[in-house]
Amino acid sequence: MGQNCSSRGTTLTMPSPVDVIVVGAGSRGGIYSHFASIHPQRMKVVGVADPREFARNQLKQLHRIADDNIFEDWHCLVEREKFADAVLICTPDRLHKEPAVAFAKKGYNVLLEKPMATTAKDCTEIVQACTQSGVMLTVCHVLRYDPTIHKIKVLIDAGAIGDVIHIQHLEPVGFYHFAHSFVRGNWRNEAESSFALLAKSCHDIDLIHHWAGGRRCVKVSSFGALSHFKKENKPIGAGDRCLECAVERDCPYSARKIYLDSVKKGHVGWPVSVICPSSVPDIESVTEALKIGPYGRCVYECDNDVCTNQVVNMEFEGGLTAAFSMVAFTEQMCKRKTVISGSKGELSYDGDEIRVFDFLTQKITKHTAPSNSPAHSIMSGHGGADYHLIDAFISAVATNDPSLIRSGPEETLLSHKLVFEAEQSRLEGRVVHCGAIDQSYMTEQH
Template sequence: MSPPVRLIVVGAGCRGEIYSRYSIIHPDRAKIVGVADPRKFARTKFKHMYKLEEENLCEDWRILAEREKCADAVIICTPDSLHKEPAVAFAKKGYHVLLEKPMATTAEDCIEIVKACRQSGVMLCVGHVLRYDPTFRRIKELIDSNVIGDVIHIQHLEPVGFYHFAHSFVRGNWRNEAESSFSLLTKSCHDIDLIHQWAGTRRCLKVTSFGFVSHFNPENKPTGASDRCLDCSVEDTCPYSASKIYLGRVKKGHIGWPVSVICPNSLPDIETVTEALRTGPYGRCVYECDNDVCSNQVVNMEFEGGLTAAFSMVAFTEDICKRKTTIYGSKGELSFKDNEIRVFDFLTQKATKYVANVGCPVKFGMSGHSQADYSLIDAFISAVTHNDPSLITSGPEETLRSHLLVFEAERSRRENRVIHMDHSGSLK
């Protein structure tokens, strides 16, 4: 039996907590030995959950990075704009790196992270959890087994969800590009990465994109509305009311996401959530926030061999992140909706339904991608245990290529033109 993989966690927020739970389920495979987070509440929580020594609870990750190497790997779940520094520092120190997506908020920083990992000979696993989702893995297997022949066109939709977008991208951490990044990167790099994976070895040649900041702006503020939902006379007519989204859930006993996010230093209850809405960013009117990221965007791509792909992201949906996909091939058509894969064969004119293999033994992670969260951290731990990077499907080079495609798509939107992809030297 191999000893458990020793892990340092940098950023003990929602994502850091989720990945760390793996060590509770499998104490024989993984062990949390240190945490870095500027919040005392988060560090104390980790201390009790994982029985950490006081000296291994740090406000600043640099304290752990500058010490003699004391773990096998690091899980980095800091805010997006703060990914590069710890990723590069720990890689240079010889730690294998699990890095939450996106890799970084600039193409240059992404390239630097990959170079640091390559030069240090450490593994890099990026948190593209959709690659590890059982259903999307099954789709990839079906494509590779040629059941629909040559892939000709990919149509992929990400419905973000009306209250999810209001929570994360209007009031929350990803609302403002200067503080985080553009929404195609922070929300939808998952989806561009899936399209990139489905295209196989074919490189993207051209990309174009259009997108807008729709509806969530001052001119759409209802007459008589206040700047905060708790004081608003028309709150009961607003679907984006913070009282409905947060207090309504607490009253029903729901204290997980998104309620847990607005009380990062305490356990959510009626009093703490009410105070957070009264004084914090999540209680603001959605029409009076400093949001500037796209709420709806389309990306069109041309790959080698005549493969085309179209991606759409939209905020204003009933479904919350329930992707819808249709892949058109020369021999058949594959569609995915509501966790069901259907393949229609042109020759037999018959449809076959496929079921994905479920690999998560327990409830794990966020409700939207519990299976994928588990499979990702399981793959990373296995790769470190056996020193086998092939077990990671979201490795450095391919992930970098899909990130660069995202950056070029956004450049197309800003410059209002078709971008011809340059594949010369980005990985040198």
């Protein structure tokens, strides 16, 4: 069991490596904290808070965390004297704001999983708390740290395509990824988490805002809906759970195929690792999870209500336009595709390499960027960007240099507000003029 709130510590001097506390020891918390295993001379995990005993104990054993620094409730950590340099907040979306504000006020530098929070008002309060306390805030927009995607920004800033005129950007979520996370999983229901554009695609709106280069978005419109994963589309003869379904063999979203068949092939990483929160995945534990847990449900019998497909159209200052599409029903998983049209050339990105066509010379130049992240590591996700993000944050804290952070407070707040404005447009069926977001929408989840 975790410690109760009666435990008290004393102020420690800040040594090197950077000492961090992990709040939320699930999938993302485990990934980011793994940096300490790769670079123990640069980062040390000295505390953890998570209501789940198994998750706490995993981090305790991996990082040899003292018993006095292990808690079920993060409030207990805040009550103590400050004993680390930074906190990694990887709680569920709706539980971001309170710990982020509390730890910032306590003087901790904050790495915060995206989205920042589930309302624009809460996002603003987080930024204000970090700014007023003089601490660094890194929001986990990992795509900014993908080496090849970062190269896109470098090329734009170097004038490779002249003035940016139009941006087309696609996020193919992946058919089984969407079923896992947004039909059966933690982000399936808006009231329990957040709407899909915020939970899944705030990365992408942030990138578009980033590529626009400081130009303010003035107008936004958006359309989207929940398609296919509805009770009326349930096949005749289908059961409520995949393990007891007569037509499971003909269903591409079968939980047996997504999880159990993966374990039989020796794959126990994501998404299999998510469905057994209290044990290491194996045939027995995964079978049991599919019998009684949420991931074994028929995709047509879940309480999901978030969009499966959505488009966002944006107009920025100076006439720059952008079009974003998110769709669940794709072969490729999260392999973004981008075309940026400029006055002097066109840049395209297929998820692997960048291609720049120069209008003057009519020549094509191809660009890639090495990941430089540890091979075969749990930190190799997002094209190695998971590694590069935490690397930048720890370097920034160690050297007191916030310029190393690519996803800092103010710009990230602006891109988050653009997400809320886009969703307001979708819900209200109208063009939204940016900066005039409805105050009720800033404080309530629709």
